[in-house]
Amino acid sequence: MAKLGVGVLGVGTMGKQHAQNIRRLIPEARLVAIADADLKRAQQVASELEIEHAYGSVEALVERRDIQAVVVVTPAKFHSAAMRVCTQAGKDIFCEKPFTLTVEEADELLDLTAKAGVRVQVGHVRRYDPPNVKAKQRIEAGEIGDPVIFKSLARDPAPPPVSYMASGVNGMFFALFNDIDTALLNMKFSRGTLGAVENYMQSGYGYDVRTEIVGSKGTIITGYLQQTAEVVLTATGAKTDIVDHFLVRFAEGYLNEMRDFVQTVLADREPKVDAFDGRQAVAVAAAAERSYRDGRAVAVANRARSSRAA
Amino acid sequence: MAKLGVGVLGVGTMGKQHAQNIRRLIPEARLVAIADADLKRAQQVASELEIEHAYGSVEALVERRDIQAVVVVTPAKFHSAAMRVCTQAGKDIFCEKPFTLTVEEADELLDLTAKAGVRVQVGHVRRYDPPNVKAKQRIEAGEIGDPVIFKSLARDPAPPPVSYMASGVNGMFFALFNDIDTALLNMKFSRGTLGAVENYMQSGYGYDVRTEIVGSKGTIITGYLQQTAEVVLTATGAKTDIVDHFLVRFAEGYLNEMRDFVQTVLADREPKVDAFDGRQAVAVAAAAERSYRDGRAVAVANRARSSRAA
């Protein structure tokens, strides 16, 4: 079977993980080359992963004929430009979240990639996280009835450096609010379900991501705190450790996600999480920001779902 | 030591529990009489608890000289009138939440009882719930740093009958909204802490009350799901039961609360949870209702803390 030739653009913590997964654990893909604005870093990661080619720009990367798909893991503010270059070169795209920094950018890219017939998958790792996948199956099977409330919390152990937040890499809240590391958001979905989301960037205790879907007949809770299956009992009580990093918490999800992208491209299918989904997430974040600034409920700017040109 | 003579007004589920605790488990008190608008019910409970006196009205109850304190557990819409009668008779008062149905009523009662020198404790069982008590101690000791987010959820297994909700017994949301059994509320406290509260009246699976206090150095989670310490492992997975009733979940809290009321009156102290606290809870609920109707953030109507007249 022909393998999918893949290039990875941006090999910080997240990009390197994607590159490793492609290199070691997805036999259907061949990691052809790595690119990073920091060429030395690209070369270093290429050497660690025992592959030959490293570049300092997306332009150099997309010149390679043996690359059919590019995984974009740059800082968020460069996503848009990088995807334009990939689109022009006819490469299929996997782009880490957030898809773009503004709804306008997102809409332009949606149109552009659809017109060019380029496939775009956006990274939403929870769609591939086993407990969340199972929860979705149960909901679809009716185990908890109709969803009534969706609750989510995401806590990082410590805030990233200012430089990182300035890069807009981790979503709207940091890109737009700058000074905000704690956010509560209530939502009402068009079908009536309520939503409540919490983000906190300095939990102090670990990396904690939990979801709760409350339904008319039951509730599903996903997520976990304990990393190592060890409980210590002493005179001071019972204690366990706590997951400390998102790459630990979502290790399986990231692998499943990238494997699905590779298989999707090879099978010439539509992505499960496409540019439209990425655009909607950006629209929600933008609405949340406006709601915060105006102190009132704000409607999310919608558009009709578009699909990749034939 | 002289015992505190207590009368209980209203012996539905909650009132009967208070009466039992006073009768059996608080030796410093003597349950003198029970009153209920339904005289037969009053007599029935009196008989079960092996006490002599049962009445059909608060007026009859407060005539007894050997009663120094009245526990008001009527439907919420009668709280205000009942407390007026008790105040007039010079009886100290324990009133179940909600204190009143409106802020105006609450303010009037605050003034009235203060002027009469009548002691008022309002029922807020979580203040006496062991995990919440411990959490408070930890927070005061600085274990989790400064509180950043307060989260709370309360889920009942099934909604109460319409008659019950019409009585306004269970707080603002039901008294005012009538048709609402699901509510999400975000708050911002004056010290900057954020709050997120969920109420859901038909979980389908059990009685579930959990709290999470997120601080700058750590987080405390209180509450539990499992009622019986038994895990069953079979081919379909691991399963446990779930707490099914608020009297199970808060059994210890209700006892601690009533014991504290009795000891507070006997020792001639100020209540830990007084009429002012009860009034503030009413004000928050009223603001939540307005916010819901207007689709915007609403400030809580505050007043200065008043204390019982000397």
Place this chain on the structure above:
Amino acid sequence: MAKLGVGVLGVGTMGKQHAQNIRRLIPEARLVAIADADLKRAQQVASELEIEHAYGSVEALVERRDIQAVVVVTPAKFHSAAMRVCTQAGKDIFCEKPFTLTVEEADELLDLTAKAGVRVQVGHVRRYDPPNVKAKQRIEAGEIGDPVIFKSLARDPAPPPVSYMASGVNGMFFALFNDIDTALLNMKFSRGTLGAVENYMQSGYGYDVRTEIVGSKGTIITGYLQQTAEVVLTATGAKTDIVDHFLVRFAEGYLNEMRDFVQTVLADREPKVDAFDGRQAVAVAAAAERSYRDGRAVAVANRARSSRAA
């Protein structure tokens, strides 16, 4: 309804708990008097529980006509003598475990009480502990198939004083072995089920009692570690407290057990846990001791189940 008149003999930690339960929480019984070799202690507990009569001997206690049943909670080495006095006086008996110190004593008492038609219930609190009760129901309903292995562990936070152990109060191991505070015991039941029991007297961390019944189709685990429903998350991990005392762990069991005894006597029924069951436990402990001394498997000395004389 006539109440059962009860006397409690021996009011150390355990006896006082039984006395309190009878006095406060079992309306079908009337706690008439307390006796203790230490008369002052008997008087002190009587005063705390607001009852009139306190005695310094079982002989004085059983003279009372208004006492129909005696709860024996003396040190274990006095159980046998106390039960003889009660039997002679025609009082029904609740005796804390261990029933006696030797199989011979147990057999004599079995015969004696059967002949006298005196009802004997032996304290085995786990039979009344909610998770264990539920487990039994499930097993009988076939939920885990045929029992294959029974596992049990019991850990005390710290060993009792030497004086206590010398009194033989807590069972065979301490009475007979003296110097032993850690024991592992494997058993084979006549129906083929295997058993493994652990006892450890100085866990250092708390009071920990767990049971695991492994069946041909599933397993049931009972017991719990956490006392307060509070989890604290900080940079050092997640921590909870641990149950610290057997009266906390088995509070509900002790109440259920005594209530069942009272109801059993009032209804003139056979006890659920009778002298024969108590005798069998003594026989197992004696066999365990012999096995330990001889380094080989030892058969338990059985006798046919006898029932109370008509």
Place this chain on the structure above:
Amino acid sequence: MAKLGVGVLGVGTMGKQHAQNIRRLIPEARLVAIADADLKRAQQVASELEIEHAYGSVEALVERRDIQAVVVVTPAKFHSAAMRVCTQAGKDIFCEKPFTLTVEEADELLDLTAKAGVRVQVGHVRRYDPPNVKAKQRIEAGEIGDPVIFKSLARDPAPPPVSYMASGVNGMFFALFNDIDTALLNMKFSRGTLGAVENYMQSGYGYDVRTEIVGSKGTIITGYLQQTAEVVLTATGAKTDIVDHFLVRFAEGYLNEMRDFVQTVLADREPKVDAFDGRQAVAVAAAAERSYRDGRAVAVANRARSSRAA
């Protein structure tokens, strides 16, 4: 850096997992060839893992000069013969447990490999399982004081086919007892620590491996039941799934173990778990069998620890 050339002998479930780990996840090693008595299976696995060479015998495998180490994962009854061939060829050896079927075989191999200067590591995955590794560190750091009791249970969801058990692959109990799938074993270590081990081959609910080390100052519990971090709450209670396979439970342990073997050979170090350790496990199993047959305590046949010849 030169990579370690490795051949894998035996690619059933376990052998294939080792081969995959070497091929994909241990960059310091190169998987050169696979051998299996079933040549077709060897070829199939070689093809899946994208390597060139597949053989039908250990003799063919060890002829390759580019193989420095052989991973032996045959049925247990062939371990001994396979290791003799590897030793003769001067290859370092990783052998899955059990090391051999008898103490005599083990002793011969110990002498033989020591004389030949061949390095032998025996597979004991729990030494590399993160919770067990952490537990060992804590014990060595004195966190729980002196170990008093070691408890272990291992439950398989369903017994393997008879052919598998006849092959002696999974240790003494099955090889020797044949008809036994449930075993309880008590031990006393020379330092005084007690041990209690349970093995059960048909739990019906999942793959469950737990350990408890009870110390003079605290206790450590390792192991877990839940595979997917999802809790479902419905009217029938709370439920989770359960780990179903040893390759899931010990995925990380198997990888850590093989990586350590590769690094040990490359660094010319002594293995952490060597032939002597493997021999001791065989001796314990043999003693357990004798104890079972004779109904009495049996001493383990010891020998002095030997090390690899210089």
